[in-house]
Amino acid sequence: MQSFNDFMQFVFSGLTNGSVYALIALGFCVVHNTMGIVNFTQVDFVSFGGMLLYTSLFAVGLPMPAAFLGAIFGAALAGMLVERVGIRPSKTDNHLVLIFLTIGLSIILRGIMKILWGKNRMAVPPLTADKPVHILGATVLPQIIWILLLTLIAVAVLAWFFRCTSMGLCMRGVASNPTAAALVGLNVNRIKAVSFAIAGGLGGLAGVLITPITTLSYDVGVLLGLKGFAAAILGGFGSFPGVVLGGLTLGLLESFSAAYFSSAYKDVTAFGILLLVLFIKPQGFLGKGRH
Amino acid sequence: MSAKDKILYFIWLHRTGLTVGALGLVLGFYPLFQDNPYFLGISNLIGIYLIVTIGLNLFIGYAGQISLGHAGFVALGAYGSAILTADLGWNPWLALIIVALLVGLAALLVGIPTLRLSGHYLAMATLGFNIVIYTILIQWDKITGGPSGFAGIPPLSVFGMPIDDELRFHYVIWPLAIIFLTLALNLVRSGLGLGLAALAQNETAASALGIKVSRAKIQVFVLSAVLASVGGSLFAHCFTFVNPHSFSIFTSLELVTMVVIGGLGSVWGSLFGTALIVLMPEYLEFFETYKDIIHGLILVVVLTVFPQGLISGLRDMARLKILQRRDIAQH
Amino acid sequence: MLSIDHLTKHFGGLPALNDVSFDCPAGRITTLIGPNGAGKSTLINCVTGVLVPDKGSVRLEGTEIGREPSYRIPYHGIARTFQNLALFPRLSVLENVLSGLTVEAETGFLKSIFRPPATRNHERRLRLKAMEMLDRFVLAGKADWPVGELSYGDRKRVEMARALVSGPRILFLDEPVAGLNAEESAAIGEEICRLRNLGLTILLVEHDMDLVMAVSDGIVVLDSGELIAQGSPEEIRHNPKVIEAYLGRMSVTA
Numbered sequence A: 001m002q003s004f005n006d007f008m009q010f011v012f013s014g015l016t017n018g019s020v021y022a023l024i025a026l027g028f029c030v031v032h033n034t035m036g037i038v039n040f041t042q043v044d045f046v047s048f049g050g051m052l053l054y055t056s057l058f059a060v061g062l063p064m065p066a067a068f069l070g071a072i073f074g075a076a077l078a079g080m081l082v083e084r085v086g087i088r089p090s091k092t093d094n095h096l097v098l099i100f101l102t103i104g105l106s107i108i109l110r111g112i113m114k115i116l117w118g119k120n121r122m123a124v125p126p127l128t129a130d131k132p133v134h135i136l137g138a139t140v141l142p143q144i145i146w147i148l149l150l151t152l153i154a155v156a157v158l159a160w161f162f163r164c165t166s167m168g169l170c171m172r173g174v175a176s177n178p179t180a181a182a183l184v185g186l187n188v189n190r191i192k193a194v195s196f197a198i199a200g201g202l203g204g205l206a207g208v209l210i211t212p213i214t215t216l217s218y219d220v221g222v223l224l225g226l227k228g229f230a231a232a233i234l235g236g237f238g239s240f241p242g243v244v245l246g247g248l249t250l251g252l253l254e255s256f257s258a259a260y261f262s263s264a265y266k267d268v269t270a271f272g273i274l275l276l277v278l279f280i281k282p283q284g285f286l287g288k289g290r291h
Numbered sequence B: 001m002s003a004k005d006k007i008l009y010f011i012w013l014h015r016t017g018l019t020v021g022a023l024g025l026v027l028g029f030y031p032l033f034q035d036n037p038y039f040l041g042i043s044n045l046i047g048i049y050l051i052v053t054i055g056l057n058l059f060i061g062y063a064g065q066i067s068l069g070h071a072g073f074v075a076l077g078a079y080g081s082a083i084l085t086a087d088l089g090w091n092p093w094l095a096l097i098i099v100a101l102l103v104g105l106a107a108l109l110v111g112i113p114t115l116r117l118s119g120h121y122l123a124m125a126t127l128g129f130n131i132v133i134y135t136i137l138i139q140w141d142k143i144t145g146g147p148s149g150f151a152g153i154p155p156l157s158v159f160g161m162p163i164d165d166e167l168r169f170h171y172v173i174w175p176l177a178i179i180f181l182t183l184a185l186n187l188v189r190s191g192l193g194l195g196l197a198a199l200a201q202n203e204t205a206a207s208a209l210g211i212k213v214s215r216a217k218i219q220v221f222v223l224s225a226v227l228a229s230v231g232g233s234l235f236a237h238c239f240t241f242v243n244p245h246s247f248s249i250f251t252s253l254e255l256v257t258m259v260v261i262g263g264l265g266s267v268w269g270s271l272f273g274t275a276l277i278v279l280m281p282e283y284l285e286f287f288e289t290y291k292d293i294i295h296g297l298i299l300v301v302v303l304t305v306f307p308q309g310l311i312s313g314l315r316d317m318a319r320l321k322i323l324q325r326r327d328i329a330q331h
Numbered sequence C: 001m002l003s004i005d006h007l008t009k010h011f012g013g014l015p016a017l018n019d020v021s022f023d024c025p026a027g028r029i030t031t032l033i034g035p036n037g038a039g040k041s042t043l044i045n046c047v048t049g050v051l052v053p054d055k056g057s058v059r060l061e062g063t064e065i066g067r068e069p070s071y072r073i074p075y076h077g078i079a080r081t082f083q084n085l086a087l088f089p090r091l092s093v094l095e096n097v098l099s100g101l102t103v104e105a106e107t108g109f110l111k112s113i114f115r116p117p118a119t120r121n122h123e124r125r126l127r128l129k130a131m132e133m134l135d136r137f138v139l140a141g142k143a144d145w146p147v148g149e150l151s152y153g154d155r156k157r158v159e160m161a162r163a164l165v166s167g168p169r170i171l172f173l174d175e176p177v178a179g180l181n182a183e184e185s186a187a188i189g190e191e192i193c194r195l196r197n198l199g200l201t202i203l204l205v206e207h208d209m210d211l212v213m214a215v216s217d218g219i220v221v222l223d224s225g226e227l228i229a230q231g232s233p234e235e236i237r238h239n240p241k242v243i244e245a246y247l248g249r250m251s252v253t254a
């Protein structure tokens, strides 16, 4: 019985991290689908969301729900700003160069956060009271339930956005054929701005959800974000369900390898498995077969 | 042709050799004018990084691939040499060569499956590789010394003379760096170099012309890993101490920054970029807090203005100006 | 010389080539025509290893080459151009043409990094050869220009020069005069005839009917991946099937 309870505990912890990876991965994908680039500033949106939550709670004194929404909104704005100021002025369409450009922007964002908030680790309070509940034999913090619930909602809203709103449909149009989209008069610049806003918002959401568990610092998003990237790759970069599945799988794998193999080497297992998957099936497990 | 034209033509024809020679002369005499060990230490560091960035530029700049994990290869070189010399008592030079060969082999094994991938897959695979190496360095403390590092690495020696101060190291590192620089310049002017540049710009066309794309990519990847390993070994012997933080993904990003700022596909650009990034903290000391922002800003501004990097961008611009002027003069 | 047998290629279920068979006789210009999307470029891509055919074979003087990877193809003396220019825009004109000599170039790793005198001399010979080719295509004055800065017409000629520099026996040209003006087209047309007279076997894909009728020895007509007619220019001109295939779509192809 004990071992079953442990098992459920690991399942929950895996799903928690997995949800966060999935949110970040979705951010990577939205930008990738509309602009064809990997946007490394995604990792900093995560830290930035956490930072904004911290500041609005303690420096501004907002109540939790307002601070929470404010942080996500702020991260979305930051996303738009990055696209407008950092990426749009560049005239190149060479993907290698654009990837390096986002790396440069990411270095700048981390530098700014380091100056504004310092290098120290900070503690952020969870969304609601810290009293654990018992589910299926596992002891679960309310924050974890929030994480699972809000991820579900975010994925649902995203699916609705891309299926049912005209903006979302336009964005899918850009994804499948940018030149044609420009020809029929879609405003490509606005679409890019919106996709960065969504990416920023998703990153920010991931940040406000996970930092109460991990503690907060200016570079907390890097490792989380790279695992989000890994999740996106596992899921085939582009298919949303694949990416969510990629995130959850990565979270669970990590949790179980930490539990049953070695917690010191959990990053090694996570990235080791990723490398293996890349070697065997480079398109990820739900990716479309590409040459 | 007048005598002056002949001289100019000779200079133009042998421009690469002459520039390398001039660089060698300047560096050969540099310690006569600058004997402050602190500054020699800095130029030595430039030499070490240069060996790494030359290789990385062949991979990123010429072959048009992406690696965000080369610090992993540097780490393998550094720790490989450290373990073989300090723990097993090998000769440092022998260790350097054996480790470089082993790293080359590792790169071959990693490269064969990875280099089929393109773009972001390759970015992820190399990042993942770096994170795996870094985590092992931190966690496997029995062998690596863990987070606090690995101390007591013996210095290099040449004919029994230990290379244990900055001046002596200067005369070891720079000849090596210049040799690698020359070999890289040779490579990019050869048929193989042309093939690399071609496959970076259009893989289908390159392949249709008879370039075996996958093999060429693996060759440069292995070469760049070997150079990274050599740089790592020299780093270890130079400081006689290494710790994992010198080899995190942030170091990889810094290496990429050096290459990109200098110029994709310009070997000389790598020298410039490497020197700039190593020197900047020295001269921007009071900006310490803003270091990251400045790094990032340089990268972003350079890439926005010259997508191919500063030196390459300026070179291409100058070349075009000259050609246009010649064209007008002819008509 | 080159015989194509039952060549078939599908893209996600849709046939782009369906059981196509014909021969390209040695020293002749065989022209492949057909409306847009007929499968002409797909055929060239299958023959040159850029795409792998689903079925069928391509034989060069009896040797099967249909499944060889594309980097092996030039070693059989086959060269090609691409429909949508596949040049290296940041390399100079000379370097682009030199890349056409990859088959002869020294690409050994050690020789490349040490460049012994023999290698250098060899490189110099290749360079001269490339310069000669530039002369022939009136590009010598542009030798040092990055290809990305050239006009469209110049680029088309660079691609021809790159294909010819290695002295191939067989040449595939995918719409060599598309987008060129009448004068430039005529020059390319003459060049093509000259090459045939030198003994090259040519498979030409072209929409410009004047050029096609003027230079072709034999014509093969594709429509929606099917071979619908084959014969001399005169026969094709009066073939009702061909007229229908074209007229039916005249509004799009014209």
Ligand SMILES: Nc1ncnc2c1ncn2[C@@H]1O[C@H](COP(=O)(O)OP(=O)(O)OP(=O)(O)O)[C@@H](O)[C@H]1O
Binding pocket: C011, C016, C034, C035, C036, C037, C038, C039, C040, C041, C042, C043, C083
């Ligand atoms: N890589 C590909 N993937 C999917 N479909 C393709 C691909 N390449 C070509 N096709 C399809 O195969 C068919 C034949 O295309 P192909 O390019 O061979 O035509 P074509 O005869 O060369 O036409 P054009 O005269 O316009 O050049 C077209 O319907 C095209 O859409």
Ligand SMILES: [Mg+2]
Binding pocket: C040, C041, C042, C083, C174
């Ligand atoms: Mg075509």
